[in-house]
Amino acid sequence: MRRTLIVALSTLLAAQAFASAASAQVRSGSGRGGQQQQGEDDAAAAAKKKRDSEWNQPQAPLRQLRNAGPCPYVKVLYDASRYVDFKDAREAANAVAYTGEFQSLSSGCSYKDEEPISVRIEMLMGFGKGPQATGNQHTYRYWVAVTQRNQQVLAKEYFDVPVTFKPGEDRALVTETIEELVIPRAKVTVSGSNFEVLVGFDVTPQMAAFNRDGKRFRVNTAAVTAPGAPAAQ
Known part of the structure; x- marks a missing residue:
């Protein structure tokens, strides 16, 4: 099933603005040392520009990149990677009603200039x-969440998956x-990193x-005997 998800704009922009301000504060430096370093960088840049102009040195074109930066990290949350529904909350193989598991996940992204990711x-x-299943049909639910890396959840949305066995x-x-x-993205400097x-099933605390x-659960299987061979004693 194909879906489109647009995360909450206002929440993301507010979080990005905060992150950008914090990053800018760290990069700018403080006190006399920061001002001195800035002056040295400006002088070096001016000298290089003058030298390139005098020698008529052309600027090599940069290779066009697909993205303005790295993609967001996409993964399955381990605690919600499986869905195991037990009847009467009894953890036993013969008490299982329905199960679900993420088998694989792949992702990609694209963005450039001031475009969103x-x-x-x-x-x-x-x-x-x-x-313990009660029928051949069951509706599972999973969620997709966008977080500020290793911090707060910015947006989360749930999706239903009806399955017929x-x-x-x-x-x-x-x-x-x-x-x-x-x-x-609040600014062009905000990257996917x-x-x-995160993705995961909508699970109970017990799950x-x-x-x-x-x-x-370990499934016990009987030994397979080749045709004509004597059965194991």
Whole structure:
């Protein structure tokens, strides 16, 4: 299923303005040392410009880049990477109703000049039906969130994925595509590295704890015997 997500403009711009101001404050320096360094840089730049003019040195054109900077980091949140629904909250293989898991994720982005960042995400999800399932249809829910890198959540949106299991089958694969996730930029100097895009299932606290602990069920299978071979004793 293909979707388009435009994150909250006002929240992002406010956060970016704060981040840009903080970065500018760090870069500018303070006191006499910062002013002295700035003066030396200006003098060096003026000398180079004069030298290039006197020698008629041409400026080599820069190779055009696809993006103005790096893409946002896109990943699946570990605590929400799997969906395991237990009947009566009993963690046992025979108590599983429905399951879901992110199988793979790929992403890319594009932006230049003052354009916003456009991110495309493609996710492959695997779904399962357990012994406690009540039917061949189940609607799963996942979310996509944009955060200021390692800080606050700027925007979050939920999506439903209706899954129908074919008769006699207990597994299904679904590809979800976010065609365009648009992240506004407060200034041209704001790059994708300021942001992080997280995805995950809408899970209960018990499901999150189950994932966090790395719990999984081991399926017991009988040994396969080749035709004509004696059975193991």
